[in-house]
Every structure is written in structure tokens, then in C-alpha cells.
Amino acid sequence: xxxxxxxxxxxxxxxxxxxxxxxxxxxxxxxxxxxxxxxxxxxxxxxxxxxxxxxxxxxxxxxxxxxxxxxxxxxxxxxxxxxxxxxxxxxxxxxxxxxxxxxxxxxxxxxxxxxxxxxxxxxxxxxxxxxxxxxxxxxxxxxxxxxxxxxxxxxxxxxxxxxxxxxxxxxxxxxxxxxxxxxxxxxxxxxxxxxxxxxxxxxxxxxxxxxxxxxxxxxxxxxxxxxxxxxxxxxxxxxxxxxxxxxxxxxxxxxxxxxxxxxxxxxxxxxx
Amino acid sequence: xxxxxxxxxxxxxxxxxxxxxxxxxxxxxxxxxxxxxxxxxxxxxxxxxxxxxxxxxxxxxxxxxxxxxxxxxxxxxxxxxxxxxxxxxxxxxxxxxxxxxxxxxxxxxxxxxxxxxxxxxxxxxxxxxxxxxxxxxxxxxxxxxxxxxxxxxxxxxxxxxxxxxxxxxxxxxxxxxxxxxxxxxxxxxxxxxxxxxxxxxxxxxxxxxxxxxxxxxxxxxxxxxxxxxxxxxxxxxxxxxxxxxxxxxxxxxxxxxxxxxxxxxxxxxxxx
Numbered sequence: 001x002x003x004x005x006x007x008x009x010x011x012x013x014x015x016x017x018x019x020x021x022x023x024x025x026x027x028x029x030x031x032x033x034x035x036x037x038x039x040x041x042x043x044x045x046x047x048x049x050x051x052x053x054x055x056x057x058x059x060x061x062x063x064x065x066x067x068x069x070x071x072x073x074x075x076x077x078x079x080x081x082x083x084x085x086x087x088x089x090x091x092x093x094x095x096x097x098x099x100x101x102x103x104x105x106x107x108x109x110x111x112x113x114x115x116x117x118x119x120x121x122x123x124x125x126x127x128x129x130x131x132x133x134x135x136x137x138x139x140x141x142x143x144x145x146x147x148x149x150x151x152x153x154x155x156x157x158x159x160x161x162x163x164x165x166x167x168x169x170x171x172x173x174x175x176x177x178x179x180x181x182x183x184x185x186x187x188x189x190x191x192x193x194x195x196x197x198x199x200x201x202x203x204x205x206x207x208x209x210x211x212x213x214x215x216x217x218x219x220x221x222x223x224x225x226x227x228x229x230x231x232x233x234x235x236x237x238x239x240x241x242x243x244x245x246x247x248x249x250x251x252x253x254x255x256x257x258x259x260x261x262x263x264x265x266x267x268x269x270x271x272x
Numbered sequence: 273x274x275x276x277x278x279x280x281x282x283x284x285x286x287x288x289x290x291x292x293x294x295x296x297x298x299x300x301x302x303x304x305x306x307x308x309x310x311x312x313x314x315x316x317x318x319x320x321x322x323x324x325x326x327x328x329x330x331x332x333x334x335x336x337x338x339x340x341x342x343x344x345x346x347x348x349x350x351x352x353x354x355x356x357x358x359x360x361x362x363x364x365x366x367x368x369x370x371x372x373x374x375x376x377x378x379x380x381x382x383x384x385x386x387x388x389x390x391x392x393x394x395x396x397x398x399x400x401x402x403x404x405x406x407x408x409x410x411x412x413x414x415x416x417x418x419x420x421x422x423x424x425x426x427x428x429x430x431x432x433x434x435x436x437x438x439x440x441x442x443x444x445x446x447x448x449x450x451x452x453x454x455x456x457x458x459x460x461x462x463x464x465x466x467x468x469x470x471x472x473x474x475x476x477x478x479x480x481x482x483x484x485x486x487x488x489x490x491x492x493x494x495x496x497x498x499x500x501x502x503x504x505x506x507x508x509x510x511x512x513x514x515x516x517x518x519x520x521x522x523x524x525x526x527x528x529x530x531x532x533x534x535x536x537x538x539x540x541x542x543x544x
Contacts, residue, residue, distance in 0.1 A: 024378075060375055062369070062371055062375045062376075062378040062382070062528020063375075063378055064381045065378070065379065065382045066379075066381060066382050066386070068344060068348070068377040068382075068386065069341055069344050069345060069348075072340060072341050072344055073341060076341075081309045082521065096369065096370060096371055096395070097334070097368065098368060098395060099332070099334055100290055100420070100421065100422040101422065102333055103294070103335075104334075104336045106333045106334040106335055106337070107337065107338075108298075108340040109338060110334070110337045110340075111336050114338070114340065121397045123368070123370060123397050123398075124397060124428065125395050125396060125420075125428060125429065126395075126417065126422060126424050126425065127418055127422070127423070127425060127426065127427030127428055128423070128424045128427050129422050129424040130421050130422065130424050144366070145397055147398075148372070148398050149372065150372040150373065150398060150399070150401050150402065151399070151400070151401050152398050152399020152400045152401040152402050153398065153399060154399065154404075155399030155400050155445060156396065156397060156399055156438065156441065156442065156445075157398075157399070159395065159433045159434075159441070160433060160434075160436075161304070161431045161432060161433055161438070162431075162432075164433075166428065166433070169428065169431070171430065173427060173428075203492070217436075220290075221420070232349050254455070
């Protein structure tokens with residue numbers, strides 16, 4: 001999906017919500033555990049109930065790998081279901097991969113070609129040749145970790161190299177790489193005040209913003225400092241939506257939670 | 273496996289060789305492709321032929337994920353075979369994972385508990401809380417990316433923060449984390465000259481050194497600057513061993529290649 005198509009979908013749905021499909025068997029309604037594929041059953045219900053209010057889904061791959069082969073099967077079924085039923089929705093494999101070039105190429109093929117995700121999250125520590133293989137796919141994106149939402153972001157990401165924070169250097173340097181227009185960046189909502197500086201370096205690139213909700217980031221701050229003229233934001237919420245209820249109507253309640261966020265986003269978009 | 277047990281195995285076998293099981297279906301002997309599980313058949317043959325000359329195996333997870341469910345099955349079979357047949361050998365899941373704390377915890381459980389690897393490689397970009405969950409397992413290790421063997425290492429890792437290169441800061445800061453004695457570090461053989469400085473910060477921690485062979489690093493340089501009093505080195509070779517031949521006696525030739533490296537290592541150990 002191109003940036004333009006993504007923006008068009010956002011404006012049509014009045015939402016830039018991404019729903020994180022971080023499915024933990026210990027947190028889903030227990031009655032689902034007797035189903036043949038509890039993870040897929042949960043995802044299908046969540047997707048059917050929330051798709052009107054969001055423009056993207058983001059399974060975090062850790063939660064699928066934790067279930068071994070069953071987890072991979074559920075991941076495949078989930079992305080296939082999404083492509084079949086809601087082909088207009090953007091998909092993110094939250095995998096945070098990155099390796100030497102020939103190995104990154106394997107990961108890129110797995111997530112962007114074989115599984116058919118629109119994008120994959122990538123760690124920048126190993127530099128240019130570890131990221132560029134993810135940028136070789138037309139109308140697909142690599143979403144580079146820049147400033148993450150966790151406490152550990154202050155260990156290295158905000159440390160200064162020649163007066164410039166590492167995360168800014170990652171953004172600036174990565175913009176010189178081949179196919180840099182296919183880059184998006186992870187910027188945690190818990191650090192919304194940093195967005196003004198970030199927008200000076202990348203006024204238009206999409207930012208994937210986790211940390212709204214459970215981790216304490218505020219949507220209005222993210223929008224105030226992060227919205228670009230093409231919207232340029234995907235705001236992720238996982239636990240606050242998908243685990244809003246453990247009852248049999250969990251999907252309905254997840255839908256209602258997603259709708260609340262969608263309405264707040266519609267308000268923000270009105271001010272564009 | 274504890275550091276001490278690993279050192280004892282090294283001294284007994286006179287080898288600190290790690291064989292990288294980076295199995296690419298396009299590179300293995302074509303006659304294996306007709307077998308039920310070509311990846312496992314290849315690994316089994318390589319392991320049986322090389323186990324006398326090495327102390328560790330390191331499957332790079334990208335190569336398994338690239339084959340989806342079949343890849344995961346082959347990975348499980350490989351690690352189970354290793355545990356059953358050669359329980360004294362150290363195992364490394366080369367996964368280069370790292371995420372926010374509760375998600376890193378899932379990855380740690382997957383590789384260190386469920387699959388039962390002795391260690392997993394971890395990316396440091398997201399800081400302390402992304403790494404510590406990998407350090408909660410007794411007699412297991414997290415192997416932190418510090419200075420990698422690829423060209424992209426110069427993009428960020430060697431950049432200076434307050435006069436100190438990022439990779440050194442990663443090593444130094446990570447040594448203050450909980451259970452830091454369970455940390456090993458990835459240091460590329462292509463940058464052996466950096467080892468003197470690294471040994472000043474961590475005189476005893478094990479270093480996993482890739483890049484000997486195909487990537488051009490030299491074993492004698494790695495030993496000259498990297499050997500500690502407890503050996504403290506695992507030197508990895510992948511393609512130069514496992515793809516040394518495409519003929520039906522590929523495993524035998526891989527064994528011979530491993531033995532050549534083992535003999536060089538025995539020489540180096542004699543000088544300890």
C-alpha cells in the first residue's frame with residue numbers, strides 16, 4: 001500500500017487507529033481455549049468488530065512465536081483472513097528484526113512477500129545494510145525503531161552523538177538510504193514532546209506511535225506535535241482494546257473501545 | 273550451561289568453534305530436497321559430522337522463519353536432536369530479538385524455555401528493560417549485539433557518545449544490569465583490532481565472534497586480542513563449513529573444514 005492510499009483510507013474512515021493483535025492465551029476469554037485455533041478465533045472476532053474504526057492491524061510476532069508452530073499457523077490464518085475480508089486495511093508485522101544483509105533479506109521475504117504484510121518493524125542498530133533489504137519491495141514499508149515508548153529508550157536512543165540524539169541520527173542517516181521514501185518510524189506516544197523536533201527532520205513520513213493507553217501516552221499530544229499535512233500518523237493501541245473485557249461479548253466491547261478512539265481521531269483530523 | 277562448564281568443554285575438545293546452521297534450501301545438496309524434512313536432514317548430517325570439532329551450534333532463526341511452519345518444525349527437530357544426542361554442546365538461537373519488557377519476556381520464554389536453547393542473541397537499541405527478561409534464566413545467556421561484523425556497524429555502533437563509542441557504551445552500561453554475568457557479546461571478527469579496548473571493559477565475558485571465513489575476519493587476530501584467561505571466545509563459522517561442498521559427501525567435507533579450524537584453535541589454546 002502506498003503512503004497516498006493509506007492517507008486516503010485514513011481520511012475516508014476518519015481514523016488513524018492501528019489495533020495491536022498481541023494475543024496472549026492467558027488473557028483471552030477462557031471459553032475460546034476449547035476452540036481448534038483459539039488465537040485465530042480471538043483475532044477474527046476482534047477484526048470483525050473493530051475494522052470499521054481502524055486502518056491497520058499490527059500483530060506482534062513475539063506473541064505468535066511463543067506458541068510455536070500453532071502460533072505461526074494462527075499468524076498465517078490471521079493475515080490471510082485480513083487480506084481476504086478487508087483488503088483495504090494496512091498490515092504491520094511487529095517483528096523488530098535486523099541482521100546482516102543476506103539474513104535481513106530472508107526476514108524481509110518472510111514478512112513482506114510470503115506472509116504478505118504491508119510492512120515490518122526493523123531495529124536500526126546494525127545500520128544501513130541491515131535495513132535496506134526491507135526497502136526493496138514496492139508499496140511496502142520498513143518501520144524503523146527510532147524513539148521507543150519504554151523506559152530503556154533513555155539508555156541509548158536519547159544519548160547525544162556530536163550534539164544530536166541517537167534516535168535523531170537514526171532518522172536523519174536512514175533518510176539517505178536507498179528507497180528511504182519506504183521508511184516509517186516508531187515514535188513512542190510517551191515521548192510526544194519530541195515530535196516537534198522529529199517533524200523538522202521528516203515532515204511527511206508516517207510515524208507508528210505505540211504507547212497510547214496502557215503505557216500512558218496521550219492522543220491529543222501526539223496529534224498536536226505529530227500530525228503532518230498527509231496525516232502521517234498511525235496510532236497503535238493493543239491491550240486497552242483487545243483485552244477490554246473477558247466476557248463472551250469481548251469483541252463487541254473491543255469494537256466500542258476502538259470507536260471511542262476513532263471519534264477522538266475524527267475530532268483531531270477536523271483540525272487539519 | 274554455566275560459563276565454567278562451557279570453558280571446561282572448550283579445554284576438553286580444544287575448540288571454541290561454533291557452527292552456524294544457516295540452512296538455505298537453495299544452497300543445500302539438491303538430492304536432499306526430496307526428503308521429508310530437507311532442513312533437518314541437512315542439519316543432522318552436519319551435526320553428526322562436526323560435533324567432535326565444535327562446542328556450539330547457532331541456527332540463525334531467519335533461515336527457519338523463511339520456511340514458515342516447515343521451518344519451525346525443522347528448528348524444533350534440530351534443537352531436540354542436539355539435546356538428545358549431544359547434550360554437552362552449547363546452543364545459540366541467533367534471533368537478534370528485543371522489544372518492550374513484557375514482549376521480550378515472550379521471546380525469552382520461546383527460545384530459552386520452550387525450545388530450550390542455552391542462549392539467544394539480543395539487540396540492545398531499546399535498552400535495559402528490553403534485555404533484562406532474557407537474563408532471568410539460570411545458566412542461560414543473552415548474547416547482546418555490540419560491534420557487528422557488517423559494514424553498517426559504522427553507521428551507529430562506532431559513533432561516539434561523550435567520547436565513547438556506542439558499542440562500548442552498550443557493553444559498559446549493560447554490565448550494570450541485573451544478572452549481567454549472564455551476558456555475552458557479539459563482536460565481529462572483521463573488527464578484531466577493537467578487542468583490546470573491549471577486553472578492558474569486560475575481561476572475562478564470553479564473546480561470540482562471527483565473520484571468520486566468508487566475511488574475511490582472521491582467527492589469529494581474534495585470539496591475539498580476544499582470548500581471556502577462561503578462553504572467553506566462541507568463534508562462529510557458517511557458510512565456509514556447511515556449504516563447503518554440494519556433493520553427497522557434503523557432511524564429511526564440512527567435518528573436515530571444522531577440523532581444520534579446530535586444529536588452529538588447539539594451537540591458539542596452547543598459548544594460553
